[in-house]
Amino acid sequence: MYENQTDLASILTQLFEHSDILISKLVPELLQSIRDTPLGPIDPTNALIERAxxxxHAWNVDDQAEFIIAHPRIGEIRQLSALSAKEQSGGLSATTMVETHPDVLKRLEHLNACYERVYSELRYITFVNGRTRAAIAREMEDKLQLGHPLENFPDGPPMNEPVVESLSCVAKNSEEWLNELTRAVDDVGKIAKSRQSSLGL
Structure with a gap:
């Protein structure tokens, strides 16, 4: 099942999202690892994800960051894979995801910009696990230590507060930045395991 680069690239693209680094680096390294130490016969796809x-995690931080930014931003509604669309809609079909309230989408767009200001070269990744976009917005606000205008200003929330440029940047390669990178990679693994179940792999 995972004996050549074409087959492996196909399944990893479904599990992790397509990216250049997945094809050029992860596929050949993972294939060599499997040849050196074959996956066990019990739940080989789960073992494949854990191996990947x-x-x-063993890559340098620039390569890890390049890998995670292949995942779409939370709240994006265009050019999503079918699986990303379903995940971001709280497990609903791709056609229902556009029903997310425009205020939530606007807030998420701003929160993504805030996050990418604070954690330069990273992208906010989280295992949605059936949660709504509004719930993820609250999670992002908590991560960034911001308020919750979607809840506190129902008649007209200040969606673009705080000003992105007012936020302090976390130094790249600092402990906090590296912890966030590690968490993002781990959540990509959780997403992949959820997709494995959805795809029946």
Whole structure:
């Protein structure tokens, strides 16, 4: 099942989202790892995901960051894979995801900009696990230590507060930045395991 680069690239693209680094680096390294130490016969796809995540964690931080930004931003509604669309709609079909309230989408767009200001070169990744976009917005606000205008200003929330440029940047390669990178890679693994179940792999 995972004996050549074409087959492996196909399944990893479904599990992790397509990216250049997935094709050029993860696929050949994972294939070599499997040849050196074959996956066990019990739940080989789960073992494949765990092996892939371990390999990614061993990469330098620039390569890890390049890998995670292949995932779409929370709240994006265009050019999503079918699985990303379903995940971001709280497990609903891709056609229902556009029903997310415009205020929530606007807030998420701003929160993504805030996050990428604070954690330069990273992208906010989280295992949605059936939660709504509004719930993820609250999670992002908590991560960034911001308020919750969607809840506190129902008649006209200040969606673009705080000003992105007013936020302090976390130094790249600092402990906080590296912890966030590690968490993002781990959540990509959780997403992949959820997709494995959805796809029946």
């Amino acid at each position: 995540i371990a390999i990614i």
